[in-house]
Structure formats: structure tokens, C-alpha cells
Amino acid sequence: MQPIGFVRSPYSETSQIPKGCGAKHDAEGVLEILPEFEEGLQDIEGFSHLFVIWTFHKAEGFALLGKPPTDDRAHGVFATRSPYRPNPIGLTVVQLIRREGSSLQVRGVDMLEGTPILDIKPYLSSIPEEKLKRGWLDEAEKRKLK
Amino acid sequence: MQPIGFVRSPYSETSQIPKGCGAKHDAEGVLEILPEFEEGLQDIEGFSHLFVIWTFHKAEGFALLGKPPTDDRAHGVFATRSPYRPNPIGLTVVQLIRREGSSLQVRGVDMLEGTPILDIKPYLSSIPEEKLKRGWLDEAEKRKLK
Numbered sequence: 001m002q003p004i005g006f007v008r009s010p011y012s013e014t015s016q017i018p019k020g021c022g023a024k025h026d027a028e029g030v031l032e033i034l035p036e037f038e039e040g041l042q043d044i045e046g047f048s049h050l051f052v053i054w055t056f057h058k059a060e061g062f063a064l065l066g067k068p069p070t071d072d073r074a075h076g077v078f079a080t081r082s083p084y085r086p087n088p089i090g091l092t093v094v095q096l097i098r099r100e101g102s103s104l105q106v107r108g109v110d111m112l113e114g115t116p117i118l119d120i121k122p123y124l125s126s127i128p129e130e131k132l133k134r135g136w137l138d139e140a141e142k143r144k145l146k
Numbered sequence: 147m148q149p150i151g152f153v154r155s156p157y158s159e160t161s162q163i164p165k166g167c168g169a170k171h172d173a174e175g176v177l178e179i180l181p182e183f184e185e186g187l188q189d190i191e192g193f194s195h196l197f198v199i200w201t202f203h204k205a206e207g208f209a210l211l212g213k214p215p216t217d218d219r220a221h222g223v224f225a226t227r228s229p230y231r232p233n234p235i236g237l238t239v240v241q242l243i244r245r246e247g248s249s250l251q252v253r254g255v256d257m258l259e260g261t262p263i264l265d266i267k268p269y270l271s272s273i274p275e276e277k278l279k280r281g282w283l284d285e286a287e288k289r290k291l292k
Contacts, residue, residue, distance in 0.1 A: 001147055001233050004224075033224075037232060040210040042222030046281020049273050053199065053235055064186040076188030078150075078179075078266040086183060087147050087264045089199055091237070093273065118233045120224040124280055126272035127195050127239065134270055135192020 003116035004040075005033035005102070007054065012113045014058070014083075019069040028097070029109030031117060038102040041120075045099045049123035050106070054090045055116050059083035071140035079136065090115070093123060149262035150186075151179035151248075153200065158259045160204070160229075165215040174243070175255030177263060184248040187266075191245045195269035196252070200236045200261050205229035217286035225281065236261070239269060 008030035011017050018024055031052065033041060044050070062084045065074045077085055094106035104120075154176035157163050164170055177198065179187060190196070208230045211220045223231055240252035250266075 004232050037210065037224075040223040040225075040232070042211060042220075042225065043282045044222055044225040046279060046285075047225065048277060048279035051237060053233075053237065064183065065188060074188075076190055077186040078183075079186075079188065079190040079193065079268055081267060081270075085265060086150050086186070087199075089265045091197055091199065091267055119231060119235045121227060121237060122225055122280070122283070123273065123278065124283065126275055126278065127269065129272055129274075131194060132269065132272065133192060133194035134268070136189045137268070137270065139192075 001118060003034070004037045004119065005031055005117045007109065007111045007113065007115040007117060008032055009109050009111050009113045009115065011111070014112065017110055025108045025110045027109045028105065028107050031104040031106055031120065033102040033104070035102055041099065041102065041104070044104070044120070044122070045096070047096055047122045050094055050096055051121040051123055052092045052094055052117060053119040054092070054111055055118060056083040056085070056088035056090050057114070057116055058112060059088050062086050070137060073136070075136050089118070147264055149180070150183045150265065151177055151263045153255065153257045153259065153261040153263060154178055155255050155257050155259045155261065157257070160258065163256050171254045171256045173255045174251065174253050177250040177252055177266065179248040179250070181248055187245065187248065187250070190250070190266070190268070191242070193242060193268045196240055196242055197267040197269055198238045198240055198263060199265040200238070200257055200263050202229040202231070202234040202236050203262055204258060205234050208232050216283060219282070219286070221282050235264070
């Protein structure tokens with residue numbers, strides 16, 4: 001695994017990244033792709049949304065159970081977005097604002113400044129919201145609303 | 147990067163996996179998580195859909211430009227789902243049918259039998275379909291409908 005580029009983000013520390021119930025991810029940032037991979041961006045500008053696969057480069061080690069900021073109960077790491085994962089891979093859906101050469105200006109950044117990017121893929125289709133069940137997250141939100 | 151488990155899939159060769167415009171991914175399969183990571187699945191059964199991050203273990207090398215099965219024109223690798231990527235990472239959204247211990251029975255498998263799994267994350271929200279633009283893919287589909 002090698003970085004194909006790096007994230008330019010307004011967040012230099014994890015404490016700055018919005019977390020928990022109703023956190024908004026509207027921050028703009030740039031996906032700076034290395035010049036040797038720029039050709040791989042051809043025609044990407046036609047897509048409104050992208051999957052960005054990246055590494056939690058500041059996270060060390062992993063925990064199979066952990067309490068997310070959205071709940072006071074512990075859950076399995078694969079049922080959360082915790083950075084402390086067996087493979088420290090992050091996944092973010094961003095909106096593509098525009099491309100300038102090897103730079104992609106995007107909205108929805110929740111990564112730290114300097115985060116290594118492993119891959120970018122087009123976002124092609126969605127699961128309809130009414131078909132989604134969100135397990136412990138919905139339950140935690142309901143407990144907080146009470 | 148280490149596998150956290152492996153995919154049990156009905157597909158033993160890439161030629162068997164539905165591809166191209168309108169391809170349906172309804173195949174059922176199993177995500178077999180290694181026993182040492184089973185605790186990380188706690189509470190995953192409450193989610194209807196999961197992101198599975200995996201490796202294209204049969205793909206060798208990469209091409210920055212390539213013709214996908216859905217089009218007769220070449221596009222950048224980051225604007226396609228080609229297996230020949232700088233980092234051979236695959237991403238699939240599956241529907242979780244049920245969990246049995248360290249095995250997740252899922253629908254929507256498009257990986258080969260024996261594919262190494264790197265990570266599983268809960269699918270929490272969707273981009274509304276009406277906000278999605280799908281660039282060259284929509285154009286290719288329109289050309290075929292003519």
C-alpha cells in the first residue's frame with residue numbers, strides 16, 4: 001500500500017473534527033493526488049460524489065470494543081467508525097466541487113491535514129434511507145432525545 | 147495490512163461476476179471473520195447494510211486508464227471500479243442478512259471466493275439519488291439506449 005496523494009484539511013487535530021449525533025461534515029478540503037497518478041483522474045469531474053479510502057495515520061494499535069462519541073456503551077469496532085481498527089483504514093464520502101489538474105476540491109472532509117489517500121472511487125448509487133437500519137446508533141440517539 | 151477474514155462467494159472466477167449496465171448484485175455470500183477479531187462484530191447485527199473493504203487478490207499491476215465493461219471509451223482508474231488500481235482495494239456495500247458468531251451472511255457479494263477482507267464499517271447514511279451525478283457512466287448508458 002502506497003499513498004496516491006494527501007488530504008489538505010482544515011483540521012490539524014482530531015479534537016477539531018465534528019463528532020457525535022448530528023455532527024455536520026461540511027468542511028471543504030483538497031485531495032492532492034501525486035503527479036504520477038494524475039492520469040487516473042480522467043473523467044472524474046463528471047461525478048458529484050466520491051468514496052475516499054485513506055489511512056488513520058495518527059492512530060496506533062486497535063481495540064475490538066470501544067465507546068464511540070455518540071454513545072455511553074461500548075460496541076464492536078466493525079460496528080463503529082473508530083480509528084483504532086485492525087487495519088487503520090478510513091472511508092469518507094465527499095462531494096466533488098471541482099478538479100484542478102491533480103487537485104480535487106471537495107466538501108465533507110473529516111480527515112486530518114496530511115492524511116494519506118489510498119484510493120478514490122466514484123459513488124454510483126445509494127441505499128434508500130427508508131431501507132437503512134442503524135442499530136445501536138439509532139438507539140443511542142433515541143435515548144438522548146428522551 | 148492483514149486480513150480480518152475472508153469472503154465465501156459463489157464466484158470462483160471474475161468472468162462469473164455480473165458486470166456492465168444494469169448488472170444486479172443479488173448474490174448471497176458469507177463474510178467469515180477470523181476468530182481473533184470476532185469481538186469486533188459486537189452489535190453489528192443491528193445494521194441493515196455494511197461497507198466491506200477488501201483486496202483484489204487476483205489483480206496484478208495497475209493501469210491509470212482503462213475501458214470498463216460498461217463503456218467503449220477509456221476512463222481514469224479513480225473514475226471506475228477497475229481492479230487494476232495503484233492500491234488494489236475493493237469496496238462493496240452489502241445487505242446484512244444475519245450474523246452467526248463470526249460469520250456474516252450477506253446479500254450483494256461481487257467478490258471472488260477467498261477474497262481477503264480488510265475492514266467492515268456500518269453504512270450510516272446515503273446521498274439522495276437526485277443529488278447524484280454519475281458522469282461518463284450515465285453518458286455511456288444513454289448512448290446504449292439510443
